[in-house]
Amino acid sequence: MRARFFKFKVQMQKFKFQNFGICHLSFVILFVVLTARPVYPVQGKEPGPVRFLGFHAHKYQDFEKNMVSCEVFGEMENLGTKELKGVRVEVDLLDEKGKVVYSEEMELRPRVIVFGNPKGLEQPLKHSEIGIFGINTKECPEKWLEGRIRFRIIEAITGE
Helix, strand or coil: CHHHHHHHHHHHHHHHHHHHHHHHHHHHHHHHHHHCCCCCCCCCCCCCCEEEEEEEEEEEEECCCCEEEEEEEEEEEECCCCCEEEEEEEEEEECCCCCEEEEEEEEECCEEEECCEEEEEECCECCCCEEEEEEECCCCCCCCCCCCEEEEEEEEEECC
């Protein structure tokens, strides 16, 4: 009787170990599927030769001008065959209800990070090259809920 019980116990442990691997793998796959985010974490439409990998905004205290400023920043990738010199966009700053508090049209010029210059050099992006951008808005409304933005691409400025 005792030998039978021991054999049953060993078989159950093998069964649990085999199922643990399958169960663990299925949880990992489920986690990846449920937490997968789109490539574009932004609300704009992205036609043409440019793709925004990130498009963010925040408030900061500008001590040189002694005021609060708003900065729009992020990363863009050139998907076209021509050099990308810049992108004209319309940026909307939104309040907590999603209404537009401030809107501004701006031109974003890409900067490429190079060795020895962490802020990057302003230069056109070649095909499949990624560049950063950062620009201040003209105004920074108090009603703006920091981080809530919407943008629309007006045109991509390419090299001839």
